[in-house]
Amino acid sequence: MNVVESRGAGVSLGGRTIWRDANFAxxxxxxxxxxxxxxxxxxxxxxxxxxxxxxSGGSLEVFGASPRRGNRRVGFLAQTRAADSVxxxxxxxxxxxxxxxxxxxxxxxxxxxDAVRQxxxxxxxxxxxxxxxxxxxxxQRQRIALAHATVFSPELLLxxxxxxxxxxxxxxxxxxxxxxxxxxxxxxIVVVAHDLNPLATxxxxxxxxxxxxxxxxxxxxxxxxEVLSDLYGHPIEVIVTPRGRRVIxxxxxxxxxxxxxGHDHSHEDPHEHLAxxxxxxxx
Amino acid sequence: MSLHxxxxxxxVQHAFYAVTAVAVAAGVVGYFVVLRRQAFAAHAIGHVGFAxxxxxxxxxxxxxxxxxxxxxxxxVLIGVAGAALDDRDTVVGVTLTAALGLGxxxxxxxxxxxxxxxxxxxxxxxxxxxxxxxxxxxxxxAVLVVVSxxxxxxxxxxxxxxxxxxxxxxARTLSLLFMSLLAVTTVVAIQVVGVLLVFSLLVAPAAAAxxxxxxxxxxxLLSVTLALFSGWTGLLLGVWIGGxxxxxxxxLASGSYLVARLLERSRPLRVRPVGA
Numbered sequence: 001m002n003v004v005e006s007r008g009a010g011v012s013l014g015g016r017t018i019w020r021d022a023n024f025a026x027x028x029x030x031x032x033x034x035x036x037x038x039x040x041x042x043x044x045x046x047x048x049x050x051x052x053x054x055x056s057g058g059s060l061e062v063f064g065a066s067p068r069r070g071n072r073r074v075g076f077l078a079q080t081r082a083a084d085s086v087x088x089x090x091x092x093x094x095x096x097x098x099x100x101x102x103x104x105x106x107x108x109x110x111x112x113x114d115a116v117r118q119x120x121x122x123x124x125x126x127x128x129x130x131x132x133x134x135x136x137x138x139x140q141r142q143r144i145a146l147a148h149a150t151v152f153s154p155e156l157l158l159x160x161x162x163x164x165x166x167x168x169x170x171x172x173x174x175x176x177x178x179x180x181x182x183x184x185x186x187x188x189i190v191v192v193a194h195d196l197n198p199l200a201t202x203x204x205x206x207x208x209x210x211x212x213x214x215x216x217x218x219x220x221x222x223x224x225x226e227v228l229s230d231l232y233g234h235p236i237e238v239i240v241t242p243r244g245r246r247v248i249x250x251x252x253x254x255x256x257x258x259x260x261x262g263h264d265h266s267h268e269d270p271h272e273h274l275a276x277x278x279x280x281x282x283x
Numbered sequence: 284m285s286l287h288x289x290x291x292x293x294x295v296q297h298a299f300y301a302v303t304a305v306a307v308a309a310g311v312v313g314y315f316v317v318l319r320r321q322a323f324a325a326h327a328i329g330h331v332g333f334a335x336x337x338x339x340x341x342x343x344x345x346x347x348x349x350x351x352x353x354x355x356x357x358x359v360l361i362g363v364a365g366a367a368l369d370d371r372d373t374v375v376g377v378t379l380t381a382a383l384g385l386g387x388x389x390x391x392x393x394x395x396x397x398x399x400x401x402x403x404x405x406x407x408x409x410x411x412x413x414x415x416x417x418x419x420x421x422x423x424x425a426v427l428v429v430v431s432x433x434x435x436x437x438x439x440x441x442x443x444x445x446x447x448x449x450x451x452x453x454a455r456t457l458s459l460l461f462m463s464l465l466a467v468t469t470v471v472a473i474q475v476v477g478v479l480l481v482f483s484l485l486v487a488p489a490a491a492a493x494x495x496x497x498x499x500x501x502x503x504l505l506s507v508t509l510a511l512f513s514g515w516t517g518l519l520l521g522v523w524i525g526g527x528x529x530x531x532x533x534x535l536a537s538g539s540y541l542v543a544r545l546l547e548r549s550r551p552l553r554v555r556p557v558g559a
Contacts, residue, residue: 050449052449074449075449076445076446076450078443078445080445088493088494089497089499093498093499097435097439098446100435101435101439101450102435102450102452103436104432104435105432131497148443148446
């Protein structure tokens with residue numbers, strides 16, 4: 001059984017179609033990169049899987065059932081983590097909230113200490129887990145956030161732009177860690193990203209969302225001249241460098257804005273605006 | 284009359300019980316106020332309480348009833364509007380101003396103008412009756428029970444709303460719950476320090492605690508300890524040396540915060556990154 005399976009599913013927000021007719025499947029234990037221009041609905045896909053936004057038309061199943069909020073089999077790393085600003089908590093306490101933060105009532109779960117210790121060991125954060133989060137570097141915070149997102153052993157892990165705002169060295173560390181988490185826990189992982197290259201070595205599958213369409217397949221099947229040109233409706237060339245990195249020619253406009261949720265509204269893309277409004281409503 | 288005799292009088296004993304109950308509730312709820320960066324909302328609810336208390340005095344009802352009605356109303360309003368809107372501070376500010384204006388009207392219509400206004404604004408801890416003490420104690424206990432039952436989800440939503448939402452917690456419901464807790468706590472704190480000085484018990488001890496420790500449990504306990512210290516010592520100094528009790532409590536609570544910030548500066552680990 002596939003972990004996530006979409007048969008012709010779509011999403012509409014406020015009467016407008018974000019994407020539709022998506023056909024793809026995420027197999028257990030794979031790593032999938034979700035790529036595409038700003039506001040194309042990459043984060044929305046994660047919200048659909050989380051059960052926070054309903055799919056419209058077709059069917060999208062998570063573990064063979066309709067997505068539902070609070071499914072303990074699904075973990076999520078948000079793009080902007082509020083813990084960055086409310087950083088007086090220690091990393092360990094923040095990771096602990098990932099384990100039992102949703103529990104009401106008195107009493108504590110004895111398994112918590114072990115689970116937290118293991119998540120911290122897995123993410124290699126033991127040496128600074130007891131320091132307040134605001135004293136950590138961006139890369140360290142991201143590792144703590146990954147411990148927070150995996151501490152309850154989710155089988156499906158959704159990561160929204162985990163590489164954003166990190167320098168190249170920290171990006172490489174996070175990519176290695178994502179790979180390690182998959183190998184150690186067997187979790188199925190979905191990574192929303194802006195650039196395929198840092199992830200190329202660990203990715204099994206690519207979902208490319210653009211112009212309300214979703215294409216899926218291996219990197220070679222999706223990231224090539226034909227598929228991207230067809231997807232965008234104008235000629236696009238994919239150049240593979242001798243080291244295996246891909247340079248995409250013809251999409252410079254879309255990748256000229258590395259901060260998807262900054263306040264640069266100089267270019268008029270109605271979908272992007274919609275997606276921003278939408279994300280503010282659900283955040 | 285010696286200090287010993289003073290402490291044995293019923294009005295000082297009532298004050299002692301009220302201060303104790305208030306300090307515990309305010310210390311606990313204050314931690315979340317600081318964590319959620321909602322100090323302004325706490326401030327506003329206190330001011331809305333002014334209108335409630337003044338209105339109650341005007342129609343001859345107990346001020347605490349007016350306080351409860353108005354503070355809870357403001358808490359729900361801010362909780363609902365604030366969760367949906369980005370300009371939360373604007374909603375809070377307009378609510379605050381509207382209520383203050385109403386309070387001025389009510390108090391001007393009342394013949395005992397100055398006295399009533401003074402005790403609402405600055406507290407009248409040495410005037411609390413045994414009934415007041417029971418009400419304050421019951422409300423504080425209720426706040427403590429609810430906070431202890433919802434501590435983890437409240438903390439989760441306060442620290443990382445997006446992660447909490449992805450795990451099925453409703454930020455809106457918890458925000459509403461928290462604003463109600465804050466409203467009730469503000470009502471009891473007003474009994475001791477008055478509308479204008481609510482911050483001294485609700486924000487200053489918790490802010491000091493948050494600076495000094497990373498653990499939520501330790502920060503909550505430390506916040507309660509500092510609130511109790513400020514409340515008890517302030518009451519003692521007011522009775523012994525004289526001067527308004529609310530002045531002493533405010534001075535001690537603000538002083539604790541100042542000391543905490545100074546201690547923080549001397550510890551290299553706690554340096555905040557630029558812009559954080």
